[in-house]
Amino acid sequence: MRKSLLMLILFSLLTPNMYVYGVSGNYIALNENSETIVITVDSTNFRFTPSEVTIEEGQSVRFFWSDEILAHNAVEENGFFDSGNPETSIDFTFEFPIGSNGTYAYICEPHEQMGMEGTIVVTPIVIEIEEEEEEKEENKPVNSMPNFLLPSTFIILFLASIMRSRTVK
Numbered sequence: 609m610r611k612s613l614l615m616l617i618l619f620s621l622l623t624p625n626m627y628v629y630g631v632s633g634n635y636i637a638l639n640e641n642s643e644t645i646v647i648t649v650d651s652t653n654f655r656f657t658p659s660e661v662t663i664e665e666g667q668s669v670r671f672f673w674s675d676e677i678l679a680h681n682a683v684e685e686n687g688f689f690d691s692g693n694p695e696t697s698i699d700f701t702f703e704f705p706i707g708s709n710g711t712y713a714y715i716c717e718p719h720e721q722m723g724m725e726g727t728i729v730v731t732p733i734v735i736e737i738e739e740e741e742e743e744k745e746e747n748k749p750v751n752s753m754p755n756f757l758l759p760s761t762f763i764i765l766f767l768a769s770i771m772r773s774r775t776v777k
């Protein structure tokens with residue numbers, strides 16, 4: 609009898625925490641599912657397409673072309689990423705890590721003079737954090753208070769009933 613009471617107390621204490629972990633888990637899953645942007649070479653042979661992309665931190669850019677007439681590469685101006693030697697076929701994926709937000713200019717080394725260049729804008733991940741904070745604040749007066757109070761109320765009631773049954777006997 610006492611074991612089942614203890615289990616009930618533990619369960620009611622754990623339930624609000626499990627809910628919070630579940631929510632944050634969903635946010636992580638959303639980031640992992642974000643798509644990779646593919647940048648290739650257009651029909652003029654001297655342009656990247658798309659030449660300007662905006663992504664979020666944690667997303668990847670894939671430089672991909674095959675059997676081009678000319679050999680190309682993609683090199684960031686400060687060496688942040690580098691697809692290597694110019695090739696007619698390239699498949700190079702670069703992930704922009706968390707904290708890498710900023711604007712990155714890159715060039716194709718053999719065709720820099722032709723204006724073969726591009727820009728990648730990486731935006732910081734702020735939406736998830738804002739949502740989580742807003743949710744917490746919104747829920748505080750409505751949901752969080754009863755969630756927090758209920759388990760402790762149960763414990764007090766259970767302890768009181770146990771103590772009462774002891775003193776009676």
Ligand SMILES: [Cu+2]
Pocket residue numbers: 653654678679680681716717718719724
């Ligand atoms: Cu090129």
